[in-house]
Amino acid sequence: MTAADVGGITARSHAAGVRLRSLSRVFAPGTPAAVEALRSVDLEVPPGSFTALIGPSGCGKTTILRILAGLDEASSGTIEYAGGVEGAEPRLGYCFQEPRLLPWRTVAANVALPLELSGVPKQERRMRAATALGKVELSGFLRAMPAALSGGMKMRASVARAIVADPQLLLLDEPFGALDDVTRYRLDEMLHALWSTERFTTLLVTHSIPEAVFLAERVVVLSPRPGRIIGEVAIDLPERTKEARGSDQFSRLVQQVYRLLLAAMESAA
């Protein structure tokens, strides 16, 4: 399968395309505590695209990312990769809801960890960690300890760790959910700039409609548990700048996603 088969978009050659087919996940099946988290999710993510997953709490958004990352297993369904992926799995970058930095390591050593674990030589590790930290505007903090950073800076370091191995698929699980709005907007702008130049295939899970609209090319809306895809909104913003947040088009798209989400929640209730 080639990139064109999946998305019709010619992306940066190394970006992965993903196709989820009737992905389901039931926790503790066959017990009274069984929870159906995902029901038959079909999703195509073209190489180099930016897709946001949005839905109410507990709708299984995070579960989709965790299954893709190998942190969880699907109960049924398949995952196929396409694009520049050689072998079974793409190189992954994953950013958790929390920074999850090792407190005893410097920022640079934290960022270099994925490279270290895959056996990249020290010199190269250092260089690439410094480059990744530059991309998230943390160049001055290579030797700082995580405890010395603010919440937003820790999250940026966490993003740097996710992109340090030049991922073919970048999974972002509500990375800025715990931050104040001003910091969050700034990091969204940073993330957009990063994606525009690097074109990682990106899947973002978020609770924030404006964040989804600002960052994604496409917003996919999930229903309350069990999570199913109930619709999507193509985001055709001409530009994504601070000013664009105030535009009529931006508000219209936010409204559109909001109505879809509202309908999903009402249909479930």
Add this chain to the structure above:
Amino acid sequence: MSRWRTRLLVIAPPVAVIAATLLAWWLVVRIFEVPAYLLPAPGAVLDAAWSDRERLGWGAVSTAISATSGFAVAAVVGVTIGSVLGLSRFLERGFYPLTLLLQMVPLIALAPIIVVWLGYGTPAVITSAAIVAVFPVIANTLGGMRSIDRELEEVFTLARAGAASRWWRLRLPAAIPSIVTGLRIAAGLAVIGAIVGEFVSAYAGPRAPLGMVIVAAMRDFRTDLMFGAIGLAAIVGFLLFGIVNLGGWLLLRRWHASAREPSR
């Protein structure tokens, strides 16, 4: 100025309490006319310690060397055993009850057996110190290894990290704060273990360790000298504890809350 005030407020209370204790001690001896072989006055203890300074000095050096060596052995062996047990649930389930059981053995009672095995002399003293000190190190190392943050564990799962790598890069460093706690406890215990070892296994003589000085002084009804030796043993323990504390602080100061907050 206020900096000095806060310092004074930190230093003054313990100094005052110690001074009051010495004063009470002196008063008790004075008022009840306690005979010197039962309880010598503080001044008499200082006098005795000064006139026997060479004997006590060598004793302290000898005890310090044994306690430090025993502590070092306990640290290496304890961290090794604790972290190996931490490697697998299976090993832990097998061995942990045994280490708990051994901890219940009055280790001090083992000292004579150690003499039987190793003969009289310093090796038996060091072994005694090490045996008494090793258990808190094992327990705290294992405790630290067990209380691993699942969230950090997932960072390693993402990278498909192997068990050895997780152990070296996650479990061991994450356990350091609790290992340091274990070592702090071990520092005090090592001195106790050394003194007890000396009671049963050391030679008397001009350079006999403090434990032996205490035993010899007991036979001579030299209570003042005994108090001097006990005081010195406490100082040895205090110094060892201080060094371990400093080491722990140096290790942890850049990342762990216990080292960053001001001590109280």
